[in-house]
Amino acid sequence: xxxxxxxxPRKTNNKFFMMIAIGVVLVIAGIIxxxxxxxxxxxxxxxxxxxxxxxxxxxxxxxxxxxxxxNVYFTGIALLGVFFVAVQYxxxxxxxxxxxxxxxxxxxxxxxxxxxxxxxxLVGGHDIFxxxxxxxxxxxxxxxxxxISGKASYLNFGFFLIRMIIFFVVWILFFNxxxxxxxxxxxxxxxxxxxxxxxxxAMFLVFFGVSSSMAAWDWVLSIDTHWYSTMFGWYVFAxxxxxxxxxxxxxxxxxxxxxxxxxxxxxxxxxLGKFVFAFSIFWTYIxxxxxxxxxxxxxxxxxxxxxxxxxxxxKWVFFVNLLVNFVFPFLVLMTRDAKRQMIMxxxxxxxxxxxxxxxxxxxxxxxxMRGDAGIGFIEIGTTLIFLGVFLxxxxxxxxxxxxxxxxxxxxxxxxxxxx
Amino acid sequence: xxxxxxxxxYDDEDVLLEAIENVRAAGTKIYDVFTPFPVHGMDDVLGIKxxxxxxxAFFCGLxxxxxxLWMQIWMLGFDWPMIIGGKPHIAIPSFIPVTFELTVxxxxxxxxITFFIVQRLKPSLKVNVFDKRxxxxxxxxAIEVNEGVTDVNALNNLLRSNGAIEVNExxxxx
Numbered sequence: 250x251x252x253x254x255x256x257x258p259r260k261t262n263n264k265f266f267m268m269i270a271i272g273v274v275l276v277i278a279g280i281i282x283x284x285x286x287x288x289x290x291x292x293x294x295x296x297x298x299x300x301x302x303x304x305x306x307x308x309x310x311x312x313x314x315x316x317x318x319x320n321v322y323f324t325g326i327a328l329l330g331v332f333f334v335a336v337q338y339x340x341x342x343x344x345x346x347x348x349x350x351x352x353x354x355x356x357x358x359x360x361x362x363x364x365x366x367x368x369x370x371l372v373g374g375h376d377i378f379x380x381x382x383x384x385x386x387x388x389x390x391x392x393x394x395x396x397i398s399g400k401a402s403y404l405n406f407g408f409f410l411i412r413m414i415i416f417f418v419v420w421i422l423f424f425n426x427x428x429x430x431x432x433x434x435x436x437x438x439x440x441x442x443x444x445x446x447x448x449x450x451a452m453f454l455v456f457f458g459v460s461s462s463m464a465a466w467d468w469v470l471s472i473d474t475h476w477y478s479t480m481f482g483w484y485v486f487a488x489x490x491x492x493x494x495x496x497x498x499x500x501x502x503x504x505x506x507x508x509x510x511x512x513x514x515x516x517x518x519x520x521l522g523k524f525v526f527a528f529s530i531f532w533t534y535i536x537x538x539x540x541x542x543x544x545x546x547x548x549x550x551x552x553x554x555x556x557x558x559x560x561x562x563x564k565w566v567f568f569v570n571l572l573v574n575f576v577f578p579f580l581v582l583m584t585r586d587a588k589r590q591m592i593m594x595x596x597x598x599x600x601x602x603x604x605x606x607x608x609x610x611x612x613x614x615x616x617x618m619r620g621d622a623g624i625g626f627i628e629i630g631t632t633l634i635f636l637g638v639f640l641x642x643x644x645x646x647x648x649x650x651x652x653x654x655x656x657x658x659x660x661x662x663x664x665x666x667x668x
Numbered sequence: 669x670x671x672x673x674x675x676x677x678y679d680d681e682d683v684l685l686e687a688i689e690n691v692r693a694a695g696t697k698i699y700d701v702f703t704p705f706p707v708h709g710m711d712d713v714l715g716i717k718x719x720x721x722x723x724x725a726f727f728c729g730l731x732x733x734x735x736x737l738w739m740q741i742w743m744l745g746f747d748w749p750m751i752i753g754g755k756p757h758i759a760i761p762s763f764i765p766v767t768f769e770l771t772v773x774x775x776x777x778x779x780x781i782t783f784f785i786v787q788r789l790k791p792s793l794k795v796n797v798f799d800k801r802x803x804x805x806x807x808x809x810a811i812e813v814n815e816g817v818t819d820v821n822a823l824n825n826l827l828r829s830n831g832a833i834e835v836n837e838x839x840x841x842x
């Protein structure tokens with residue numbers, strides 16, 4: 250079978266660097282703007298916040314929270330790329346063979362994500378996570394918090410750090426293992442690599458099932474320390490997975506429009522479109538299941554979470570989130586034709602990628618920035634920086650091996666895929 | 669009324685697909701093709717248009733959504749307002765599960781019933797089995813014979829030259 254090598258032109262690489270540069274400039278502009286008091290007029294609309302003598306959040310905190318938000322988002326996409334490959338192996342899937350290298354290469358971001366997550370937690374743990382403050386656990390301190398204190402056996406600095414390190418080390422090990430097998434298969438052929446990959450994937454999926462939920466509790470849920478939801482692990486997983494599927498689909502379309510992936514046709518796009526469509530509904534299902542029980546029971550300690558998100562600062566995000574991530578893909582991708590057309594898929598996947606970034610924004614900002622959040626230079630800047638770095642590592646990884654896994658036993662089936 | 673059919677029997681799906689294309693290219697109208705299992709690409713070579721059933725499903729689903737919302741809003745908001753759980757009479761989030769279920773129910777039933785009606789499937793339906801081997805290991809292409817118009821011998825030759833292992837004639841009672 251024909252090998253296809255991706256060559257990243259210097260121009261494209263420069264575009265990615267440009268993205269990072271613009272991001273840095275925007276962040277610096279945002280910091281200067283905030284440090285010189287430009288943020289004051291922004292806070293003027295929040296009389297309630299001022300009433301409780303609330304000190305406006307510093308630019309440093311805002312920057313940290315944004316870095317954390319983007320790191321969790323992009324790490325999730327990278328991780329779910331590996332998850333997608335593993336699921337395809339375990340399901341003995343044939344159709345996805347032609348596009349399998351794309352989710353596979355997403356995993357190259359994991360080491361960067363892991364290192365950044367570690368540094369961010371060590372530098373800015375106090376700014377992002379309320380529970381990291383020692384006085385909450387000191388019974389003699391007036392700020393002692395019996396609820397958080399009761400969670401100390403799980404939510405403590407050491408254990409949190411250990412969990413984070415274990416998750417990343419194991420994920421990266423599994424990613425490298427799968428990737429090595431996949432590349433060796435290209436070189437040597439035979440079915441032994443395929444069978445080995447299935448076993449590796451099965452082990453990874455078991456670990457992933459536990460670790461993705463725990464990561465969601467640690468990195469996102471623990472921001473709102475008092476509140477908890479048993480659905481939260483699933484919720485974050487669903488959000489990550491839809492974003493990852495959208496990223497895969499979008500990459501396939503970009504590559505195809507630039508003359509690569511010649512054997513990928515409308516049938517493969519159709520299946521990817523079905524994935525995006527179905528998991529958008531899955532995400533909504535989880536979202537609603539979490540929301541309706543809390544809304545119906547109306548227990549103060551639980552509804553606080555949604556009250557904060559229906560506050561004037563976040564109300565628009567709350568509803569835009571549902572419109573962009575459910576109504577839009579649901580109505581647009583419903584027909585068969587839409588799922589087979591590149592332009593439709595392109596519009597929907599870009600909307601979904603933005604929408605799920607907003608979803609994470611909504612999960613993290615009310616617990617950290619409270620009423621001072623906004624979408625300004627710092628938000629757009631950090632996102633651009635992360636996007637640039639992600640695309641650089643991702644495309645570099647893609648270029649390392651053939652885009653078509655030439656010796657995959659199901660390659661022939663994928664070429665003749667027909668729906 | 670009796671109808672006459674010419675049946676071409678094939679034992680290979682690839683040969684069959686090519687034969688269908690050639691037979692249609694020769695200007696012969698194929699009545700139907702019977703296979704023991706679904707053959708990929710069959711719809712395309714037979715020139716069968718895509719089903720319009722999804723459109724029915726969409727509108728049945730839409731009906732389910734509107735009906736469920738109207739029913740709950742009217743019942744709980746106007747006809748017999750009750751306070752449940754301290755919520756407003758018309759509390760949309762609590763209506764969503766029922767709305768979802770009715771949407772699915774109406775879409776599914778609407779599709780099945782429409783399919784039955786369009787295909788005229790009913791308990792008294794009598795189905796002509798042209799050749800019982802089409803449920804085992806043979807593929808059967810049926811071509812209707814119009815008395816005085818169709819040249820059966822030419823048809824026989826056409827089918828055989830396109831890989832049919834045998835060609836039979838059969839009369840069925842309509």
